[in-house]
Amino acid sequence: LLDLPPPCGEGRPSSSCVFVVRKDQDIYIQTLRKLFNESHGIFIGLQRSEEEFAGKSRKTQLVQVSKNYRSVIRACMEDMHQAAVSARDPALHSQYSTQVSILSAMELIWNLCEILFVEAAVAGPLLLRLLDWVRLHVCDVDNMVREVLSSENPSKHELFWNVVDVFVLQGRMDEARHLLSKEASANPTSVNMCRILDDLMKKMPVPSLGNTQTLTEMELKWQHWHEECQRYLQDGTFASNSHMESICKILLGDENAILEKKELMTTWYHFLVTRLLYSHPTVKPMELRFYAQSSMDLFLGGESSPEPLDTILMAAFEFELHQVIKECSIALSNWWFVAHLTDLLDHCKLLQSHNLYFGSNMREFLLLEYASGLFSHYSLWQLGVDYFDHCPEYGRVYLELHIERIPLNTEQKALKVLRICEQRQMHEQVRSICKIMAMKALRNNRLGSALSWSIRAKDAAFATLISDRFLKDYCEKGCFSDLDLIDNLGPSMLLSDRLTFLGKYREFHRLYGEKRFSEAAKLLLMLMTAHIAPCSFWMTLLTDALPLLEQKEVIFSAEQTYELMRCLEDLTAGKSDKQKFQDDDVETMKVEMLRLALARNLARVIVKEGTLEGS
Amino acid sequence: DGTSCVSVCARCLAKSDGVISIQDNRISIWSVGDLGNVGLNGEYQGEPQLLCDIRHNGDVMDMQTLSANQRWEKAHYHVDRDASCGGAACTGVICSNPEIVTVGEDGRINLFRADQKDAVRTIDNADSSTLHAVTFLRTTEILTVNSIGQLKIWDLRQQRNEPSQIFSLTGDRVPLHCVDRHPNQQHIVATGGQDGMLSIWDIRQGTMPVSLLNAHEAEMWEVHFHPSNPDHLFTCSEDGSLWHWDTSTSVSEKPSFLHQGGRSTTYFSHNTINQSVVSAWLSNDPTKDRMEITNLIPNQTLSVNSLDILGPCLVYGTDAEAIYVNRHLFA
Numbered sequence: 001l002l003d004l005p006p007p008c009g010e011g012r013p014s015s016s017c018v019f020v021v022r023k024d025q026d027i028y029i030q031t032l033r034k035l036f037n038e039s040h041g042i043f044i045g046l047q048r049s050e051e052e053f054a055g056k057s058r059k060t061q062l063v064q065v066s067k068n069y070r071s072v073i074r075a076c077m078e079d080m081h082q083a084a085v086s087a088r089d090p091a092l093h094s095q096y097s098t099q100v101s102i103l104s105a106m107e108l109i110w111n112l113c114e115i116l117f118v119e120a121a122v123a124g125p126l127l128l129r130l131l132d133w134v135r136l137h138v139c140d141v142d143n144m145v146r147e148v149l150s151s152e153n154p155s156k157h158e159l160f161w162n163v164v165d166v167f168v169l170q171g172r173m174d175e176a177r178h179l180l181s182k183e184a185s186a187n188p189t190s191v192n193m194c195r196i197l198d199d200l201m202k203k204m205p206v207p208s209l210g211n212t213q214t215l216t217e218m219e220l221k222w223q224h225w226h227e228e229c230q231r232y233l234q235d236g237t238f239a240s241n242s243h244m245e246s247i248c249k250i251l252l253g254d255e256n257a258i259l260e261k262k263e264l265m266t267t268w269y270h271f272l273v274t275r276l277l278y279s280h281p282t283v284k285p286m287e288l289r290f291y292a293q294s295s296m297d298l299f300l301g302g303e304s305s306p307e308p309l310d311t312i313l314m315a316a317f318e319f320e321l322h323q324v325i326k327e328c329s330i331a332l333s334n335w336w337f338v339a340h341l342t343d344l345l346d347h348c349k350l351l352q353s354h355n356l357y358f359g360s361n362m363r364e365f366l367l368l369e370y371a372s373g374l375f376s377h378y379s380l381w382q383l384g385v386d387y388f389d390h391c392p393e394y395g396r397v398y399l400e401l402h403i404e405r406i407p408l409n410t411e412q413k414a415l416k417v418l419r420i421c422e423q424r425q426m427h428e429q430v431r432s433i434c435k436i437m438a439m440k441a442l443r444n445n446r447l448g449s450a451l452s453w454s455i456r457a458k459d460a461a462f463a464t465l466i467s468d469r470f471l472k473d474y475c476e477k478g479c480f481s482d483l484d485l486i487d488n489l490g491p492s493m494l495l496s497d498r499l500t501f502l503g504k505y506r507e508f509h510r511l512y513g514e515k516r517f518s519e520a521a522k523l524l525l526m527l528m529t530a531h532i533a534p535c536s537f538w539m540t541l542l543t544d545a546l547p548l549l550e551q552k553e554v555i556f557s558a559e560q561t562y563e564l565m566r567c568l569e570d571l572t573a574g575k576s577d578k579q580k581f582q583d584d585d586v587e588t589m590k591v592e593m594l595r596l597a598l599a600r601n602l603a604r605v606i607v608k609e610g611t612l613e614g615s
Numbered sequence: 616d617g618t619s620c621v622s623v624c625a626r627c628l629a630k631s632d633g634v635i636s637i638q639d640n641r642i643s644i645w646s647v648g649d650l651g652n653v654g655l656n657g658e659y660q661g662e663p664q665l666l667c668d669i670r671h672n673g674d675v676m677d678m679q680t681l682s683a684n685q686r687w688e689k690a691h692y693h694v695d696r697d698a699s700c701g702g703a704a705c706t707g708v709i710c711s712n713p714e715i716v717t718v719g720e721d722g723r724i725n726l727f728r729a730d731q732k733d734a735v736r737t738i739d740n741a742d743s744s745t746l747h748a749v750t751f752l753r754t755t756e757i758l759t760v761n762s763i764g765q766l767k768i769w770d771l772r773q774q775r776n777e778p779s780q781i782f783s784l785t786g787d788r789v790p791l792h793c794v795d796r797h798p799n800q801q802h803i804v805a806t807g808g809q810d811g812m813l814s815i816w817d818i819r820q821g822t823m824p825v826s827l828l829n830a831h832e833a834e835m836w837e838v839h840f841h842p843s844n845p846d847h848l849f850t851c852s853e854d855g856s857l858w859h860w861d862t863s864t865s866v867s868e869k870p871s872f873l874h875q876g877g878r879s880t881t882y883f884s885h886n887t888i889n890q891s892v893v894s895a896w897l898s899n900d901p902t903k904d905r906m907e908i909t910n911l912i913p914n915q916t917l918s919v920n921s922l923d924i925l926g927p928c929l930v931y932g933t934d935a936e937a938i939y940v941n942r943h944l945f946a
Contacts, residue, residue, distance in 0.1 A: 033936060034936070037935045037936045037937065040916070040935065041914075041916060041935060044916055045914065379934075379936070382917060382934050383917075383935075386916070409704075410704040410720070411704065411706075411720055411745055411762075412704075412706075415809070415834060415853075416853065416918065416934075419833050419834065419853055444703075444721070446720075446721070446722060446743065446744065446745070447743050448722070448742065448743030448744025448745075448761070448762070448763055449720070449722075449743070449744045449745050449762055451744070451763065452744050452745075452762040452763050452788070452790055455787075455788065481743075482743035484742065484743060484765065484767075484778070484781060485743045485744065485763060488763065488765060488781065488783050488788070489788070490764075490783065490784075490785075490786070490787070490788050491786060491787055491788075492787060492788050
């Protein structure tokens with residue numbers, strides 16, 4: 001997140017602006033990581049789900065996805081709550097508690113969006129869903145309800161009528177009636193009134209979820225019922241009991257009566273739903289905005305101004321999707337919520353391709369932002385990869401840039417990163433990562449590891465580098481290090497010429513050690529004549545030939561000896577006069593010895609080859 | 616759960632409903648019954664970046680005692696032990712109470728004893744490449760696999776720092792990531808490689824694997840024979856799958872001793888069991904012997920890094936920071 005100072009105007013001389021950059025702290029909170037991981041699974045499931053289902057079954061599928069997201073939020077809330085309760089440090093406790101309320105608000109908003117946008121509940125079921133929504137989220141009164149219900153004599157409890165009111169306000173008729181029956185049995189004088197009220201509550205028409213009645217039928221029934229309540233009120237049936245009278249007024253949808261119970265409703269959206277329940281139960285989705293605005297105004301009454309949460313909910317009731325997303329982005333500290341919600345709404349085909357000024361659409365923009373945030377985490381970056389995969393326009397570019405910057409502290413992490421790159425044909429990145437790992441290994445003297453990385457990247461140049469290193473070590477120490485590697489190169493020997501030479505050279509030494517001289521000799525010669533050996537190494541090879549030349553038994557044939565001589569002459573002829581002058585005595589002596597040995601060998605072999613067998 | 620679950624150990628599942636997992640320097644004991652979490656902050660290898668698998672042949676008490684008492688810092692390092700960036704990751708650990716063997720990215724093999732502060736023995740530069748896993752072959756011999764596709768046997772009784780035998784793959788030197796030995800027949804060894812291939816070796820004969828089975832699409836991180844019924848093998852991989860390899864000859868009727876509870880020998884005599892095993896794993900044509908392979912993960916997403924099995928319980932951990940326990944493996 002950036003906290004920007006006021007922008008420097010164009011006319012002013014460039015003053016230095018200090019940008020305060022803050023890392024996204026949320027990803028490091030332990031309990032939230034469960035949210036990120038589980039929602040990742042749901043996200044992937046959604047992207048992969050085929051759009052073969054059309055119409056109703058697709059909608060059911062999407063609603064299920066939405067419910068899954070919400071249950072993950074709730075689970076996280078539970079964990080966070082536990083953490084808050086058990087935290088001893090007050091600062092930590094307050095941090096967790098804040099998180100709990102943020103998560104609760106997120107679930108509230110998501111639930112409403114699910115009802116209005118994903119499920120797109122129509123008039124009738126819409127009210128039922130909204131009632132469920134309110135019942136689920138306005139829990140401030142739960143304690144009071146529990147207290148009264150668990151007392152010995154509920155009807156005598158001082159908060160008894162409050163609880164009845166709560167039930168009525170939330171449309172929980174059965175529970176209200178149950179309490180009323182207790183009042184009836186405890187207070188014989190009010191039995192009549194209770195019976196009537198009970199009857200009214202029982203008969204109240206509610207929209208049905210199935211297709212058992214049409215809206216018009218329901219409206220008709222409701223009109224009759226409404227008139228019946230009106231009659232009872234006007235007759236003064238409940239005049240002697242103010243509580244029951246107010247309940248009757250609520251049943252009639254009297255705004256003032258409902259508003260009197262402000263503390264029991266606690267929020268303007270509860271007020272909205274109660275209002276709708278008792279004055280317009282067949283409300284259509286598009287009509288919500290008018291009721292919402294007036295409800296908020298009536299409830300807040302000019303005393304307090306709407307909070308961010310209120311603005312967001314209002315935007316939802318007004319079906320202003322983009323406004324909802326925008327407000328949520330501003331209010332929340334990380335992109336998780338808006339990214340996933342927008343993606344879901346996009347799958348519901350509700351977002352037009354609302355192109356932002358740099359070309360990608362809103363869904364992609366939010367997903368990119370969210371995933372980029374994940375990459376700064378040492379282990380959540382793996383989730384980010386999948387999100388980038390599902391951003392068609394810029395996902396790949398973002399991934400390429402981010403994946404190269406993941407710190408590779410262990411080989412296993414590097415292997416995982418490489419696997420991701422290889423699966424997506426990101427060859428540049430594979431090469432660069434293998435090179436980094438190979439260089440690290442080389443610097444730590446792990447030549448085998450370095451070679452294994454070069455093989456993975458099929459990097460011939462690096463393999464050559466490693467072989468040179470081995471050869472250098474050999475020249476300095478006179479023996480090979482890491483024989484287990486060189487002896488077991490296998491087909492990877494062919495990766496680079498230098499590596500092939502190394503393998504073959506070592507084989508020469510092995511053959512020599514096993515006293516298989518003629519094979520060793522043939523190999524040695526081949527190394528030079530087939531130009532597998534680098535020129536710089538020829539002197540060493542020729543010197544290695546010396547002991548073979550000095551053997552009692554003649555090993556090199558005449559042909560081979562001529563070849564050797566030619567190699568020697570090529571080598572010395574290649575040196576300029578200046579070089580020859582700089583050669584020290586050792587060098588010249590070596591050459592001399594070689595010439596002598598070659599000549600002697602030639603002499604012996606001519607004689608040997610000229611001699612007839614058996615004579 | 617914390618970070619990517621790198622390693623799990625099911626040792627205590629039968630005894631006390633617990634699962635031990637290692638991630639990010641924390642060894643946690645999870646009670647599978649009620650999901651309570653008892654965390655032990657034992658830094659087993661003293662190295663910040665930590666990947667290891669622990670298999671324990673003792674009981675739970677041993678594990679707890681070990682982790683509470685000892686801490687071997689900088690057991691693995693590159694070049695200069697005390698340089699700040701000199702630490703190397705420890706990639707594998709195996710215990711045979713009281714001995715502990717560790718291997719690492721520095722190609723080093725360490726032998727510790729639970730009651731001794733310093734390493735009993737260290738083989739520096741045992742391997743020029745990274746050692747990825749280690750397991751006991753016999754009480755005095757260990758098996759290691761490395762990143763140039765070699766399987767090595769080390770005899771710890773001998774003082775020389777050379778492996779007693781080296782095996783390697785045919786063809787490309789694909790890195791090997793995991794190794795496990797058959798519980799009853801010690802010459803049968805299974806390894807898993809970077810290309811997801813499962814190799815079965817007979818270490819009595821030859822230097823090349825007996826069979827190569829094309830398995831996963833990415834690195835195979837762990838391979839385990841079922842400890843009490845080695846007709847069954849389990850492998851898990853970076854591609855997010857966990858495979859159950861079943862070579863028991865009668866696939867439809869499972870013998871009763873496979874289920875939780877006591878052994879019953881009414882179905883198979885001892886000889887038959889051995890015969891079926893020998894023919895199964897060492898035969899060159901797995902299709903002839905009706906090997907059944909099942910992927911145990913329905914919706915795979917991220918890598919399965921580690922698994923362990925005990926009796927009918929299977930536990931595995933994934934990169935989605937979750938641990939799964941399946942208590943009815945053969946139901």
